[in-house]
Amino acid sequence: MSTGEPLTPRDRDAALQKLRDWRTTIAIGSAGAVVAFGVVAAVTIPGKASAAGATDSGDTQQSQQQPSDTSQGDTSQAPADPNSGASTLQAPQQMPAFGFGGGGRAVSGGSH
Amino acid sequence: MTIATADDRAIGTSLRVVVTDAALLDVAKAAVDRVVREIDESCSRFREDSELSRLHASAGREVPVSPLLLTALRAALRGARLSGGAVDPTVGTAVKTVGYVEDFASVAREGAAIPLVVRPVPGWQRIVLNEVTCSVVVPEGVEVDLGSTAKALASDLAARAALEAMGGAGVAGAGVLVSLGGDIAVAGEPPPDGWQIQVADSSDAPISADGETIAIQSGGVATSSTTVRRWKRGDVVLHHIIDPATGLPAQGPWRTVTVVAGDCLDANIAATAAIVRGASAPEWLRHIGLPARLVTHDGAVTRVAGWPEPRPA
Numbered sequence: 001m002s003t004g005e006p007l008t009p010r011d012r013d014a015a016l017q018k019l020r021d022w023r024t025t026i027a028i029g030s031a032g033a034v035v036a037f038g039v040v041a042a043v044t045i046p047g048k049a050s051a052a053g054a055t056d057s058g059d060t061q062q063s064q065q066q067p068s069d070t071s072q073g074d075t076s077q078a079p080a081d082p083n084s085g086a087s088t089l090q091a092p093q094q095m096p097a098f099g100f101g102g103g104g105r106a107v108s109g110g111s112h
Numbered sequence: 113m114t115i116a117t118a119d120d121r122a123i124g125t126s127l128r129v130v131v132t133d134a135a136l137l138d139v140a141k142a143a144v145d146r147v148v149r150e151i152d153e154s155c156s157r158f159r160e161d162s163e164l165s166r167l168h169a170s171a172g173r174e175v176p177v178s179p180l181l182l183t184a185l186r187a188a189l190r191g192a193r194l195s196g197g198a199v200d201p202t203v204g205t206a207v208k209t210v211g212y213v214e215d216f217a218s219v220a221r222e223g224a225a226i227p228l229v230v231r232p233v234p235g236w237q238r239i240v241l242n243e244v245t246c247s248v249v250v251p252e253g254v255e256v257d258l259g260s261t262a263k264a265l266a267s268d269l270a271a272r273a274a275l276e277a278m279g280g281a282g283v284a285g286a287g288v289l290v291s292l293g294g295d296i297a298v299a300g301e302p303p304p305d306g307w308q309i310q311v312a313d314s315s316d317a318p319i320s321a322d323g324e325t326i327a328i329q330s331g332g333v334a335t336s337s338t339t340v341r342r343w344k345r346g347d348v349v350l351h352h353i354i355d356p357a358t359g360l361p362a363q364g365p366w367r368t369v370t371v372v373a374g375d376c377l378d379a380n381i382a383a384t385a386a387i388v389r390g391a392s393a394p395e396w397l398r399h400i401g402l403p404a405r406l407v408t409h410d411g412a413v414t415r416v417a418g419w420p421e422p423r424p425a
Contacts, residue, residue, distance in 0.1 A: 090374030099325030109315035110337025111293025
């Protein structure tokens, strides 16, 4: 992932939309309540350099060593993790099929 | 084949272990408990005595870490990279700032208004992981939260450990499912009709004939949802999935995303990233080929990349 490259118009628009979404949320939520709200002047898209004026410490990202999850270092004692070096998120070996409602063995949902 | 199930709670969430040979349930559960305990001791941000807390106490210095914490950090950084930064382990300060400061059972569901400031998180690139010396540097001011990936990693590792304890894949018919808060990993031989998994907003939903259910043979299933771990401060509803670009709870169209992948970890990374990515998530999931089910805040469902359509009633 590169650092220091300018935001694309699409990335910039997406970031600005997120700011607008939050302004709307907080404006609605703060009716009748006191919610302090500040906006950092510039927005960082993760993985890209901060725009000028950002106060975020991500400005120093370029000086940091990049983590390497494909290192050939000795990790022989680490728990087995077959995907640790995979360069993509791994698709299932078989596509899921439609199940039989009522016979579920477990529920996948948000965690309590 | 006699299916047997054990239910419990661990690391602040529900734990379910299902085996295809009832005689092996106890040995499988013991193996799962051991892995989950080790993950908690290594990766919890809520325990002062965890290895992660000790790492934070040594911020700015190179600190040797255990193979398990190294694995968890490697998984988190890989998730950050492959999600384009949407799933970032440096959200620790941000998630505390919006009120998730302790085990969720202790977080007040309502409270006074708090300051909410849009501020990008420090960024996963600032964590320096040295595979050769098995050590890590977390810069001062950076707080790591492995909650998003460590639970899914625990499910994967626990399923493998249970299968091994049960005698390995060579044992005819031996299969195991581990669900940790709805993050599900399976290993070994599945039941004849596959592992039947119901999908819902909440992992505490009762299993019912009306629930949408899929069948998987291997790998993992994970769900990220903004509907469960949520709370109010003033009149603002907050939740635990932080958008690294704003340092605030993600504000997208999806309330719940479920993904099937080659393992639970990758399913979790994709599901969490989809919540953060928002409207572009279906296109992204199609592109990377992960079957997914996305639910909007008003309940509309989108299925992509091979997620099975429900049969007509």
